[in-house]
Amino acid sequence: MSNDSEVLIRAEHVSKKFCRSLRRSLWYGVQDMATALNPWHQDSGHDGSTRELRYDEFWAVRDVSFEVKRGECLGLIGHNGAGKSTLLKMLNSLNRPDEGRITMRGRVGALIELGAGFNPILTGRENIYNQAALLGFSKRETDAKLDAIIDFSELEEFLDMPMRNYSSGMKVKLGFAVSSQMEPDILLIDEVLAVGDVGFRYKCLNKIADLLDNCAVIFVSHSMTQVMRVCTELLVLNRGKPEYLGRSLPDGLETYFRLFSAGSTSVVGSGEIQITKVKASCGQNTCELGGVVLARHGDRLCVQLDLKCDDHIDRATAQVLFWNQELIPVLDAVGQDGHGQQFSPKDGNASLSLELDALPLNAGAHQVSIVLTASDLSRTYCHMSNSFGVNVVGGSPASRAGCVATGTWAIT
Numbered sequence: 001m002s003n004d005s006e007v008l009i010r011a012e013h014v015s016k017k018f019c020r021s022l023r024r025s026l027w028y029g030v031q032d033m034a035t036a037l038n039p040w041h042q043d044s045g046h047d048g049s050t051r052e053l054r055y056d057e058f059w060a061v062r063d064v065s066f067e068v069k070r071g072e073c074l075g076l077i078g079h080n081g082a083g084k085s086t087l088l089k090m091l092n093s094l095n096r097p098d099e100g101r102i103t104m105r106g107r108v109g110a111l112i113e114l115g116a117g118f119n120p121i122l123t124g125r126e127n128i129y130n131q132a133a134l135l136g137f138s139k140r141e142t143d144a145k146l147d148a149i150i151d152f153s154e155l156e157e158f159l160d161m162p163m164r165n166y167s168s169g170m171k172v173k174l175g176f177a178v179s180s181q182m183e184p185d186i187l188l189i190d191e192v193l194a195v196g197d198v199g200f201r202y203k204c205l206n207k208i209a210d211l212l213d214n215c216a217v218i219f220v221s222h223s224m225t226q227v228m229r230v231c232t233e234l235l236v237l238n239r240g241k242p243e244y245l246g247r248s249l250p251d252g253l254e255t256y257f258r259l260f261s262a263g264s265t266s267v268v269g270s271g272e273i274q275i276t277k278v279k280a281s282c283g284q285n286t287c288e289l290g291g292v293v294l295a296r297h298g299d300r301l302c303v304q305l306d307l308k309c310d311d312h313i314d315r316a317t318a319q320v321l322f323w324n325q326e327l328i329p330v331l332d333a334v335g336q337d338g339h340g341q342q343f344s345p346k347d348g349n350a351s352l353s354l355e356l357d358a359l360p361l362n363a364g365a366h367q368v369s370i371v372l373t374a375s376d377l378s379r380t381y382c383h384m385s386n387s388f389g390v391n392v393v394g395g396s397p398a399s400r401a402g403c404v405a406t407g408t409w410a411i412t
C-alpha cells in the first residue's frame with residue numbers, strides 16, 4: 001500500500017459477515033458481546049467475533065483492499081447481492097467490518113440509500129440544513145451555499161413541502177445537490193442516481209467529473225455506460241470477493257460481464273413465421289442457432305436464415321439487430337433503402353442471407369436478434385432474441401464504443 005498523503009480512502013483486508021436467520025443473528029450478537037467482555041478471551045476478530053463462519057452465516061464482503069486518492073473515481077460493480085452496498089455502508093460508518101481496517105480522510109458526502117438521512121416530516125429546506133450539519137457545516141456556511149443547492153436540485157417550488165411527499169427522484173435530486181455543493185473530500189454514491197430523470201443524471205455525472213479535481217469518489221452502478229463516463233478505475237466484486245481491481249476499464253468490464261451468462265434463445269411474436277435454420281459465418285468460423293461465432297473486426301460476416309411462413313403471408317420484413325453485453329443495440333443491419341429487408345415467401349418458405357462486408361462491431365461479446373414483421377410493421381411475426389452470439393476480436397478494445405471505424409485524420 002502506498003503512503004501517499006492524497007489517499008483519502010483506504011480499505012485493508014475488509015470483511016463483513018451476515019447471518020441468514022434473524023433469530024440466530026441476534027443470538028450470535030449476544031454471544032459475541034459476552035465473548036468481547038471476557039477479559040481472558042483472545043480476540044480473534046473485530047469486536048470479539050470469530051473468523052469462522054457459524055451456522056447460517058456468510059461473508060457479504062471478503063478480504064477487500066483498495067485505496068482511492070483525491071482525483072480518482074473508483075467504480076464498484078458486481079451482480080445483485082455482490083456486497084457493494086455493504087462495503088459502501090462500512091466506508092460510511094453505518095456498519096462495522098468484522099475484519100480489516102478502513103481509513104477515511106476528510107468530509108464524507110454519501111448518497112447510499114434513497115432518502116436516508118432525511119427526516120420525512122421536515123421540509124426540503126430544513127433537511128438541507130440538517131444534512132449540511134451532518135457534513136460538518138455551520139448554519140452560516142450552509143446559508144452561503146443555499147442558493148447553489150436549490151439551483152442544482154431544481155426543486156425551488158417544492159422546498160417548503162415536507163419530504164415525505166417527495167417522489168424518489170426528488171429525494172435523490174436534493175440529496176445529490178447537498179452532497180455535491182458542500183464540496184466533500186469523499187463522495188460515496190450508490191445506485192441511487194438510477195431513479196433520477198435522464199437530464200438530472202447527466203447533470204450529476206458532469207458534476208462528479210467537476211468534483212474529481214478535489215475529491216475521491218466511489219461510484220456504484222449497474223450502468224456500465226455511466227461507469228465508463230466517470231470512473232478512473234474499477235473494483236469488481238463477485239459474492240463479496242474482489243474479482244478485479246485496476247485501472248483498465250476494458251479489463252474490469254470484461255471481468256464483470258464474464259460473471260453473467262448470455263441466456264438462451266427466446267422467441268415472441270404471433271408465430272406466423274418460424275425460423276427453421278440460422279447459420280452465421282465469418283471466414284472458417286461458423287455457428288448455428290444458439291451458437292457463438294468468432295469474428296474479427298472488419299471481416300465479412302454472413303448470416304443465412306431459413307423461414308417457414310403461414311400461407312396468407314405474401315410479404316414481410318426481416319431485420320437483424322446486434323446487442324452488446326449491456327443489452328444496448330449497437331448495430332442494425334438494414335437493406336439498401338435504410339429499412340429492414342423485404343421478402344416474399346414462395347410456397348410458405350423463404351431463405352434470406354445477409355452479408356456485412358466489413359464488420360464494424362468493436363471487440364466484445366454480442367447477441368443477435370432476428371425480427372420478422374409485416375411490411376408496414378403493424379405486426380410482429382417472430383422476434384427471436386439471442387439467436388446466436390458474435391464474439392468480436394480486434395477493433396479497439398480500449399474503446400467501449402459499440403462500433404469503431406477507422407477515419408482519416410489530418411492536422412489542418
Ligand SMILES: Nc1ncnc2c1ncn2[C@@H]1O[C@H](COP(=O)(O)OP(=O)(O)OP(=O)(O)O)[C@@H](O)[C@H]1O
Binds near residue numbers: 018060080081084085
Ligand atoms: N443487514 C443484513 N443482514 C443480513 N444480510 C444482509 C444484510 N445486508 C445485506 N445482506 C446480504 O449481504 C449480501 C450483499 O448485499 P448488498 O446489499 O451489499 O449487495 P449489492 O451488491 O449492493 O447488491 P445490489 O446490486 O442488488 O444493490 C446479500 O446477500 C444481502 O442479502
